[in-house]
Amino acid sequence: MAVYKRNYTAYTGAVTPVWTRVLVLARYAFEEAWASKVTVGLFIFCMLPCLVSLLGIYLANNPLARTLIGDHSGRTIAIDARFFLKVLQVQSWLALVVASWIAPRLITFDLADNALPILLSHPISRFGYVFGKFIALFGSLSFVTWIPCLLLFLYQGYSSPVPWTASNVRIAAGMFAGSIIWIAFLSILGLALSSWVKWRVVATGVIFASVFVPAGVGAIVSAVLRTRWGLLLNVPVMMSNLWQRLLGAPSPINENLSMPTGAIAIMLALACCVCLGMLNKRIRAREVVRG
Amino acid sequence: MGIIDLQGLEVRLANRTVLNGLTGELRGQAIGLLGPNGAGKSTLINTLLGFHLPSKGTARVFGMDTHKDRARIRGGIGYMPENDSFIGNMSGVRFVRYMAELAGLSSEAALERAHEALFYVGLGEVRYRKVSTYSLGMKQLVKLAQALAHGPKLLILDEPTNGLDPVARLRMIQLIKDIRKEGSIRLLISSHLLRDIDETCDEVLILKGGRIASLCNIEEERRSNRSFMELETVGATERFTVSIRGLGCECATFPGGRIKLVIPDNIEARDLYVIASEQGVQIRRMNQRRDSLEDIFLRAMDNDPGRTANGSL
Numbered sequence: 132m133a134v135y136k137r138n139y140t141a142y143t144g145a146v147t148p149v150w151t152r153v154l155v156l157a158r159y160a161f162e163e164a165w166a167s168k169v170t171v172g173l174f175i176f177c178m179l180p181c182l183v184s185l186l187g188i189y190l191a192n193n194p195l196a197r198t199l200i201g202d203h204s205g206r207t208i209a210i211d212a213r214f215f216l217k218v219l220q221v222q223s224w225l226a227l228v229v230a231s232w233i234a235p236r237l238i239t240f241d242l243a244d245n246a247l248p249i250l251l252s253h254p255i256s257r258f259g260y261v262f263g264k265f266i267a268l269f270g271s272l273s274f275v276t277w278i279p280c281l282l283l284f285l286y287q288g289y290s291s292p293v294p295w296t297a298s299n300v301r302i303a304a305g306m307f308a309g310s311i312i313w314i315a316f317l318s319i320l321g322l323a324l325s326s327w328v329k330w331r332v333v334a335t336g337v338i339f340a341s342v343f344v345p346a347g348v349g350a351i352v353s354a355v356l357r358t359r360w361g362l363l364l365n366v367p368v369m370m371s372n373l374w375q376r377l378l379g380a381p382s383p384i385n386e387n388l389s390m391p392t393g394a395i396a397i398m399l400a401l402a403c404c405v406c407l408g409m410l411n412k413r414i415r416a417r418e419v420v421r422g
Numbered sequence: 423m424g425i426i427d428l429q430g431l432e433v434r435l436a437n438r439t440v441l442n443g444l445t446g447e448l449r450g451q452a453i454g455l456l457g458p459n460g461a462g463k464s465t466l467i468n469t470l471l472g473f474h475l476p477s478k479g480t481a482r483v484f485g486m487d488t489h490k491d492r493a494r495i496r497g498g499i500g501y502m503p504e505n506d507s508f509i510g511n512m513s514g515v516r517f518v519r520y521m522a523e524l525a526g527l528s529s530e531a532a533l534e535r536a537h538e539a540l541f542y543v544g545l546g547e548v549r550y551r552k553v554s555t556y557s558l559g560m561k562q563l564v565k566l567a568q569a570l571a572h573g574p575k576l577l578i579l580d581e582p583t584n585g586l587d588p589v590a591r592l593r594m595i596q597l598i599k600d601i602r603k604e605g606s607i608r609l610l611i612s613s614h615l616l617r618d619i620d621e622t623c624d625e626v627l628i629l630k631g632g633r634i635a636s637l638c639n640i641e642e643e644r645r646s647n648r649s650f651m652e653l654e655t656v657g658a659t660e661r662f663t664v665s666i667r668g669l670g671c672e673c674a675t676f677p678g679g680r681i682k683l684v685i686p687d688n689i690e691a692r693d694l695y696v697i698a699s700e701q702g703v704q705i706r707r708m709n710q711r712r713d714s715l716e717d718i719f720l721r722a723m724d725n726d727p728g729r730t731a732n733g734s735l
Contacts, residue, residue, distance in 0.1 A: 137538070137541050137542045138542070138600070138604070139542055139570065139600065139601055139604050139607075140538075140573075140604075141573045141604075141606040141607070142527065142531070142535060142571075142572055142573025143573070144527070144528075144531050145528070146497070146526035146527070147523075147526050147527070147528060149493055149497075149526075152523075152524055152526070155520075155523045155524055156524070159520055159523075240509055240510065240511055241509060243510065244506065244507070244508050244509055244510040244553075244554070245505060245506055245507045246507055246508055246509045247507075248501075248503045248505075248507045249501065249503060249507045249508065249521065249565070249568065250521075250524065251473070252471050252496060252499065252501035252503075253496055253497075253521065253524040253525050254493040254494070254496045254497045254524070254525065254526065255524055256493070415473075416468070416471070416473045417468050417473050417474070
């Protein structure tokens with residue numbers, strides 16, 4: 132307790148523009164996400180495949196290093212679209228792990244303590260609230276997807292003795308676009324599911340389940356109805372199709388598992404719409420009790 | 423111009439009319455919002471904050487429409503909700519700073535104001551503790567601190583003494599009085615405790631069934647309400663009655679020497695004793711009272727909804 136009485140004084144200083152309040156939310160959410168040691172541990176874990184890929188690129192471009200490690204076979208790792216597709220796939224699935232850990236931290240703390248009435252009584256809209264959290268999650272996932280992927284691409288361009296970069300720009304564009312689509316989808320999905328589950332551990336499980344359980348359902352649908360459209364519920368297959376086409380890599384999967392790009396885009400858009408509907412229903416300052 | 427201006431405000435939620443044609447202008451420094459459960463107090467507050475869209479009519483705060491200008495209005499409002507509402511895993515100072523930044527303060531100013539606000543409400547020593555570890559009274563105070571930190575023009579307090587023990591309640595009431603006395607903040611206090619409103623407010627809006635049952639200035643109402651007195655006398659009651667009528671009192675006599683009086687402001691009990699002494703009348707018992715907020719509230723509850731004491735409809 133203060134030893135002397137304090138008086139209230141009105142604030143007379145400058146006020147920040149309204150649009151910057153979203154960035155305040157994003158900054159606090161980002162700090163909240165990265166305050167956890169588990170997040171830092173996950174990030175380090177996500178960098179391990181990148182280090183292995185970096186080593187691969189180094190060896191592929193450095194015959195002397197290959198000789199020094201005793202590789203006299205003369206075979207080199209091909210650094211091409213297929214290589215970067217593998218890198219992107221690994222990083223993207225690691226991003227799912229990171230998203231399922233971070234997303235519940237961003238939303239459930241607010242919901243568990245009923246903080247929305249206070250948060251939304253400030254000059255911030257419901258859209259602004261979700262967008263601020265989205266920025267934080269999207270930014271965090273960027274550190275494990277397109278940023279390391281493009282850094283590896285740049286290193287390959289730097290290390291390659293031939294003018295490799297100019298002829299492979301599509302790979303970089305494909306990795307960037309593929310990562311952006313995936314982490315945007317993951318961010319919306321993670322926030323929507325977290326907003327409906329108050330317990331963080333359960334929310335983490337639900338996010339994983341939402342990606343893999345529909346794949347099983349889709350397989351059953353395909354088997355029962357003897358159709359391949361059940362694959363539209365299989366997120367891993369859909370995304371593999373999309374990434375392969377964006378990078379221009381030869382198809383690594385069975386032709387029977389191929390889906391039209393338009394159908395994949397529509398399915399992702401539909402999933403995002405459902406998630407936005409869930410957020411719209413849940414992120415409210417007040418619940419209206421019906422009846 | 424009033425702080426809050428309601429023009430035929432109607433709010434429907436889940437196909438139910440919760441606020442029905444509210445019209446009135448609230449001008450007081452501290453406005454009390456009274457009413458039984460389900461009267462629409464919280465709905466009115468939520469509408470003023472822009473959480474609910476009016477189905478008819480308008481509500482204005484500082485002349486701005488609560489729906490169209492909600493961002494600007496919220497920038498000038500500090501809101502302390504009724505129920506628990508905080509971020510439990512944040513420290514008190516971080517939580518208040520976060521809210522101040524959302525209200526528009528720069529990061530540095532928000533930190534400074536957060537410390538000041540927490541010291542002001544008496545949580546200075548525990549400001550680095552997580553909010554989830556606070557007691558109920560502390561949680562109420564941290565909600566008040568976050569509502570104050572950005573220097574609002576209007577402070578909305580929804581049941582501020584809810585769940586507080588008598589000491590914590592007195593402290594909260596004293597804080598509200600201090601804020602009111604400082605003068606830069608208008609207050610809107612919702613409570614079902616008449617005593618809280620009586621001690622802190624100068625204007626009261628009483629809601630009943632989603633309508634305005636009464637809208638009045640408590641001070642003016644008290645001043646205009648006459649003093650009532652009941653006497654039990656022995657002696658020449660008739661003559662005594664004539665004499666006190668001569669002072670300007672309204673009297674009614676009853677068997678057994680009982681007299682009921684309505685006395686003007688300039689007449690004191692001493693004057694009655696003087697007359698009684700001159701006329702040899704004994705005053706055995708004297709009860710004097712003025713209208714309290716309770717009387718105003720009970721009268722409003724008895725009245726048909728839609729009538730106001732000092733407001734327009």
